[in-house]
Amino acid sequence: MDSILVTGNGPLSGQIPIAGAKNACLTLMPATLLSDEPLTLTNAPRLSDIRTMTLLLQSLGAEVQALNDGQVLALSSHALTSTRAEYDIVRKMRASILVLGPLLARHGEAQVSLPGGCAIGARPVDLHLRAMEALGAEMDLRDGYVHAKAPAGGLRGGVVRFPLVSVGATENALMAAVLARGTTVLENAAREPEIVDLAQCLRKMGARIEGEGTSRIEIEGVDRLGGATHRVVTDRIELGTYMLAPAICGGEVECLGGRIDLLQAFCEKLDEAGISVEETATGLKVARKNGRVRAVNVVTEPFPGFPTDLQAQMMALLCTAEGDSVLEEKIFENRFMHAPELMRMGARIDVHGGTARVRGVDALRGAPVMATDLRASVSLILAGLAAEGETVVSRVYHLDRGYEHVVRKLRGVGAKIERIKGE
Ligand code: UD1
Numbered sequence: 001m002d003s004i005l006v007t008g009n010g011p012l013s014g015q016i017p018i019a020g021a022k023n024a025c026l027t028l029m030p031a032t033l034l035s036d037e038p039l040t041l042t043n044a045p046r047l048s049d050i051r052t053m054t055l056l057l058q059s060l061g062a063e064v065q066a067l068n069d070g071q072v073l074a075l076s077s078h079a080l081t082s083t084r085a086e087y088d089i090v091r092k093m094r095a096s097i098l099v100l101g102p103l104l105a106r107h108g109e110a111q112v113s114l115p116g117g118c119a120i121g122a123r124p125v126d127l128h129l130r131a132m133e134a135l136g137a138e139m140d141l142r143d144g145y146v147h148a149k150a151p152a153g154g155l156r157g158g159v160v161r162f163p164l165v166s167v168g169a170t171e172n173a174l175m176a177a178v179l180a181r182g183t184t185v186l187e188n189a190a191r192e193p194e195i196v197d198l199a200q201c202l203r204k205m206g207a208r209i210e211g212e213g214t215s216r217i218e219i220e221g222v223d224r225l226g227g228a229t230h231r232v233v234t235d236r237i238e239l240g241t242y243m244l245a246p247a248i249c250g251g252e253v254e255c256l257g258g259r260i261d262l263l264q265a266f267c268e269k270l271d272e273a274g275i276s277v278e279e280t281a282t283g284l285k286v287a288r289k290n291g292r293v294r295a296v297n298v299v300t301e302p303f304p305g306f307p308t309d310l311q312a313q314m315m316a317l318l319c320t321a322e323g324d325s326v327l328e329e330k331i332f333e334n335r336f337m338h339a340p341e342l343m344r345m346g347a348r349i350d351v352h353g354g355t356a357r358v359r360g361v362d363a364l365r366g367a368p369v370m371a372t373d374l375r376a377s378v379s380l381i382l383a384g385l386a387a388e389g390e391t392v393v394s395r396v397y398h399l400d401r402g403y404e405h406v407v408r409k410l411r412g413v414g415a416k417i418e419r420i421k422g423e
Helices: 024-035 049-059 094-107 126-134 167-177 193-204 236-249 265-275 310-319 338-344 374-386 408-410
Strands: 002-007 013-019 037-042 062-069 072-076 110-111 138-142 144-150 159-161 183-187 209-210 214-218 228-230 249-254 275-281 283-288 324-328 348-352 355-360 366-370 390-394 418-419
Touching: 013 338, 013 408, 024 037, 024 072, 024 094, 024 167, 024 193, 024 236, 037 408, 049 062, 049 072, 049 094, 049 310, 049 418, 072 236, 094 110, 094 126, 094 159, 094 167, 126 138, 126 144, 126 159, 126 167, 167 183, 167 193, 167 214, 167 348, 193 209, 236 249, 236 265, 236 283, 236 310, 236 374, 249 408, 265 275, 310 324, 310 355, 310 374, 338 348, 338 366, 374 390, 374 408, 374 418, 408 418
Parallel strands: 013 249, 037 228, 159 183, 366 390
Antiparallel strands: 002 390, 002 418, 037 072, 062 072, 110 144, 138 144, 183 214, 209 214, 249 283, 275 283, 324 355, 348 355
């Protein structure tokens, strides 16, 4: 297994290009199942999760071609051969559940393996299933699979009231509703930029949707959808991650393609911590020129709140802040697995349930550490960049799921980082 060697090396400077959003691409790709005409996605990130979704769609009979070094995905679902998402693929990636809505909407049935447990908590799919039921589908759980069947004549519009905000369930419901008969209203819908991106793409395909980006989305079902070409929105989590690199190491870095509106709550916290963020014509310029970072308190929330997917990286910053910071994780249970690893590097962190108190230390020291999930792995790299000495991060396959060319991007701004090939 490969690992990453990072050596603390002082201030960073230069530019980092930000890729298209993994999480947007993972919901845009299954949208191909809704139409027999081609869907072309540009600005796609080159990641193992995207390859997993490619395999899943191909297993259903869709054609997926990666062009232009993987940045363009040409998808077509004119002749599907299966409506069954097998366990072998679904277990690798929870987002596989996103084929459920489109398969049901266009083909009247779907069998999707239950995703199973996950390193960051139980993560059930009940909200996805309830949304499909609200559109008239019959759901049955058998042999580890969800067996879903639309009524004769197809799904029909309905009111879906989500008891809690779920990004994936909102996406699934949206994709199911675009081909349902009549009007669907999604209440307490997620407002993430990835949902807005999906709605915009579906609209290009001919869907009738209003209210994306608010908590009430209204969809008027249409008989069929056509093809479209769509550019995947910027990855706000990759953006936030790289904004933290100069915040932790000092220096000034411009994140190309970055926008404050994608990360308002996060940018406010950086400001509170004493990091300057400036919008430029080409992206966001982030700088920490003098002095130590100030401690700040963070609570993760659905968009537009502080994203849970940046909590681990923010913790890496706060380890060397002046004073005590409290991080409260409100979205996922068990999402502090990076804390003991950061403590191996000299951080002082107390975790109680969903709350972590970080007592700022003067400096971290390099150590061998282990990546436990996608965002945790990159938080350890960030911490390593600022630590004294060498840090070796093992199990970096987690990283490959969500960060393309991480070594190249960080080297481009002066970081000392390399990938070490394992057996
Ligand atoms: C998506 C993102 C993930 C991010 C998360 C929260 C993708 C591919 N992944 O995940 O990176 O961390 O949003 O911003 O886009 N829940 C239920 N029942 C359900 C579904 C969710 O109880 O049926 C709970 C979850 O356990 C969690 C909360 O709802 O506590 C929010 O999860 P959700 O927004 O659904 O996350 P994902 O869509 O899985």
